[in-house]
Amino acid sequence: MxxxxxxxxxxxxxxxERSAELFRQLCGWQExxxxxxxxxxxxxxxxxxxxxxxxxxxxxxxxxKGDFSKGQPLNHVxxxxxxxxxxxxxxxxxxxxxxxxDDYEPGRRFYFFxxxxxxxxxxxxxxxxx
Numbered sequence: 008m009x010x011x012x013x014x015x016x017x018x019x020x021x022x023x024e025r026s027a028e029l030f031r032q033l034c035g036w037q038e039x040x041x042x043x044x045x046x047x048x049x050x051x052x053x054x055x056x057x058x059x060x061x062x063x064x065x066x067x068x069x070x071x072k073g074d075f076s077k078g079q080p081l082n083h084v085x086x087x088x089x090x091x092x093x094x095x096x097x098x099x100x101x102x103x104x105x106x107x108x109d110d111y112e113p114g115r116r117f118y119f120f121x122x123x124x125x126x127x128x129x130x131x132x133x134x135x136x137x
Contacts, residue, residue: 015061019123020123021122039053
């Protein structure tokens with residue numbers, strides 16, 4: 008059996024630039040690509056520096072209104088960070104509300120909804136103090 012991991016998630020958002028800036032601050036990511044989608048609309052890819060393996064494709068078009076509801080069709084996106092407190096500070100600084108803090112084996116986590124109703128789980132295995 009081959010080992011696998013998530014390479015990217017493609018998310019529909021109302022303002023890709025705003026969302027890309029959040030992930031630059033939250034994860035230390037950088038813009039990897041931007042342009043027209045082959046289906047119409049615009050996309051920004053933001054992810055690990057130096058063309059690392061992980062990124063988010065942030066898509067929008069003229070019909071996106073932001074009236075999404077949780078879980079339709081995406082439940083959440085999990086982000087792994089080294090410093091959970093710094094990640095939570097970035098989320099709060101963006102005007103978003105962290106919730107669902109939990110210590111679990113093997114790490115710690117919290118959740119937040121972005122401006123478009125997309126839920127993110129932020130996880131750290133760094134063993135930080137609660």
